[in-house]
Amino acid sequence: MVVKKSSFPNTVTIQPIGVIHSCFTEKFGIPRQPGMVPAAIARMELLPPCNREEMVRGLQQFSHIWVHFLFHQTVSEGWKPTVRPPWLGGQKRVGVFASRSPHRPNHMGLSVVKLEAIVKEKDTLFLDLSGIDFLDQTPVLDIKPYIPYSDCLESACCGYAKGLQPEVLVTFTAEALAFCSSYQGETGRNIVQLIKEMIRHDPRPASQKKNKSRFGMLLWDVNIRWCVEAEGFRVEECAKVQVNGVHSHTGNSSRKTSK
Secondary structure (H helix, E strand, O other): OOOOOOOOOOOOOOOOOEEEEEOEOOOOOOOOOOOOOOOOEEEEEEOOOOOOHHHHOOHHHOOEEEEEEEOOOOHHHOOOOEEOOHHHOOOOOEEHHHOOOOOOOOOEEEEEEEEEEEEEEOOEEEEEEEOOOOEOOOEEEEEEEOOHHHHOOOOOOOOOOOOOOOOOEEEEOHHHHHHHHHHHHHHOOOHHHHHHHHHOOOOOOHHHOOOOOEEEEEEOOEEEEEEEEOOEEEEEEEEEOEEOOEEOOOOOOOOEOOO
């Protein structure tokens, strides 16, 4: 076989076509794969010149879409030739191309998510999505319809990624449950369901699996504190994040409250 010398340029410029407005405003707790948390929602805002209605004509006929995106918060960290995937307990290394690590040469990600609706508001075009695994403000590089007969391969094997771990019980204190009920009444967001679906898959890093301390994560503008119990996890406290005394819809909270 004769291999021809490539003639394409060494660099390629890619312009984002959209941006994600996600319930995940920090990296800790984001599902490791799309579809694991059906209650996780986001709105994709299409940016000019890709916010034209004719560009999504016919897309509403598909239940799911592929989203190509940029791991924007890892670009400054560079890439690594080998990584420690969570499936192997964070102890064994594999090649970066044998993983879904964000520390890739081009920092590109690919997720299949459910398309809930296409919404036009004034001059802005949005795609409402669920089952997402995107960090808020993620740049979108491309979208394509998901086609089951070609994209779902029954004969495929999953290597060292053996499947989901058994789900565990998630309980709430009365105070946390009351807050979530009030929050849903104010915003329409079913945060109880989202918290349950996230925590029951155990979002702790592999290095923290034996840690029995309290953990924290941020969903929208709510800081959630939860702890490990013998039979599962308990959500102890939920509270809105405040920045300089003002409730914020972004911001950060500590990913782990104690070591």
